[in-house]
Amino acid sequence: MPPAAVAVASGDCGLSTDSVGSKGWGLPRYGAELYGCKEAVRREIHSAREVIALVMDSFTDMDIFKDLQEACSKRHVKVYILLDQASFPHFLKMCSNLGVNIEEQKLMRVRNINGNTYYTRSGAKIVGKVHEKFMLVDGIRVTTGSYSFTWTDGKLNSSNIIILSGPAVEHFDLEFQILYAESKPINPWLLSCSQEREMANQLIKPWISKT
Amino acid sequence: MPPAAVAVASGDCGLSTDSVGSKGWGLPRYGAELYGCKEAVRREIHSAREVIALVMDSFTDMDIFKDLQEACSKRHVKVYILLDQASFPHFLKMCSNLGVNIEEQKLMRVRNINGNTYYTRSGAKIVGKVHEKFMLVDGIRVTTGSYSFTWTDGKLNSSNIIILSGPAVEHFDLEFQILYAESKPINPWLLSCSQEREMANQLIKPWISKT
Numbered sequence: 001m002p003p004a005a006v007a008v009a010s011g012d013c014g015l016s017t018d019s020v021g022s023k024g025w026g027l028p029r030y031g032a033e034l035y036g037c038k039e040a041v042r043r044e045i046h047s048a049r050e051v052i053a054l055v056m057d058s059f060t061d062m063d064i065f066k067d068l069q070e071a072c073s074k075r076h077v078k079v080y081i082l083l084d085q086a087s088f089p090h091f092l093k094m095c096s097n098l099g100v101n102i103e104e105q106k107l108m109r110v111r112n113i114n115g116n117t118y119y120t121r122s123g124a125k126i127v128g129k130v131h132e133k134f135m136l137v138d139g140i141r142v143t144t145g146s147y148s149f150t151w152t153d154g155k156l157n158s159s160n161i162i163i164l165s166g167p168a169v170e171h172f173d174l175e176f177q178i179l180y181a182e183s184k185p186i187n188p189w190l191l192s193c194s195q196e197r198e199m200a201n202q203l204i205k206p207w208i209s210k211t
Numbered sequence: 212m213p214p215a216a217v218a219v220a221s222g223d224c225g226l227s228t229d230s231v232g233s234k235g236w237g238l239p240r241y242g243a244e245l246y247g248c249k250e251a252v253r254r255e256i257h258s259a260r261e262v263i264a265l266v267m268d269s270f271t272d273m274d275i276f277k278d279l280q281e282a283c284s285k286r287h288v289k290v291y292i293l294l295d296q297a298s299f300p301h302f303l304k305m306c307s308n309l310g311v312n313i314e315e316q317k318l319m320r321v322r323n324i325n326g327n328t329y330y331t332r333s334g335a336k337i338v339g340k341v342h343e344k345f346m347l348v349d350g351i352r353v354t355t356g357s358y359s360f361t362w363t364d365g366k367l368n369s370s371n372i373i374i375l376s377g378p379a380v381e382h383f384d385l386e387f388q389i390l391y392a393e394s395k396p397i398n399p400w401l402l403s404c405s406q407e408r409e410m411a412n413q414l415i416k417p418w419i420s421k422t
Contacts, residue, residue, distance in 0.1 A: 114369075127367075128366070144373065155327065160343045
């Protein structure tokens with residue numbers, strides 16, 4: 001059983017990694033080549049050749065989404081995104097801002113997930129959120145940690161991720177399959193809202209330019 | 212260089228690990244011994260012999276805090292806690308509910324940290340949060356992932372953690388040192404508020420019992 005390669009990338013502390021692979025450890029470098037969580041995630045996406053499967057609580061980072069879209073359209077990489085249902089409208093808004101209709105992305109599948117359901121003594125139902133964050137690349141590497149794909153986590157908040165290869169990936173692969181089986185298709189109502197908003201924008205924009 | 216031991220524990224998916232050590236992998240077991248993130252964290256605390264150093268965004272889980280307190284008082288384990296400043300009042304409230312004055316804990320040090328500071332074009336200052344979550348045990352193992360020490364992450368939300376040993380721990384050790392150097396002592400105003408609340412409670416309780 002080969003050893004797992006573990007590399008640590010931090011959001012804002014200057015601790016970063018050089019390279020990640022199954023042969024050894026990524027060592028921190030100061031000065032030479034510093035990059036944080038966002039850059040580590042983007043490098044992982046760029047390295048994908050076949051499939052990317054990710055679970056995220058909040059996804060509003062445009063650069064990362066564009067990278068995923070590019071992986072789909074230019075390198076024919078299949079992309080599976082499981083997103084927490086509560087944060088899905090923000091993801092949809094980002095797509096709308098980018099002029100992207102996710103239903104038109106041939107190699108991209110986006111689905112919703114929730115946490116556990118809990119019933120209080122009074123019978124009230126509480127639905128948990130998904131705080132898991134990991135991204136499988138080609139089934140051979142996994143990026144996981146506290147970093148969410150948002151501007152605040154990339155710039156403001158202190159976050160960390162680790163990149164694993166080797167047998168650890170199997171755990172995440174299984175976890176993704178379980179979560180995918182529990183996931184639901186995206187809410188058509190939200191999509192129609194977004195489409196309506198886009199249509200409204202298309203109607204309003206020419207009107208504004210004329211006035 | 213010994214291989215890293217990586218074990219994955221999930222919040223609510225039934226995926227868990229048996230044992231974690233530097234010799235090999237913790238393998239998932241179904242049925243025999245299932246435990247989630249909270250249980251994995253509590254087992255790690257129970258295993259500590261010398262020092263626990265943790266960074267957390269939100270810490271309100273009473274069981275985990277009691278475990279840390281017990282490690283301090285009964286096994287003389289030194290405990291260092293770095294907490295995000297924004298969530299600190301909730302931590303303090305939990306301590307107050309438990310009747311614990313953290314300033315009286317001889318072997319426990321609690322300090323505050325923030326994320327990055329960002330200045331907008333208009334000159335407004337935005338202070339980021341700490342989303343990093345990891346716990347070093349005796350400098351030989353680290354528990355990290357998306358799991359926060361809260362009731363909701365333990366019961367409702369879907370979270371994951373991994374437990375690492377081997378050279379990966381060095382990265383986290385260095386990261387903790389950097390964060391500790393950046394951390395600040397806890398806000399005396401918040402403490403005095405809590406003490407005042409406790410004093411008020413002590414005054415009110417006998418009065419209520421008399422009426």
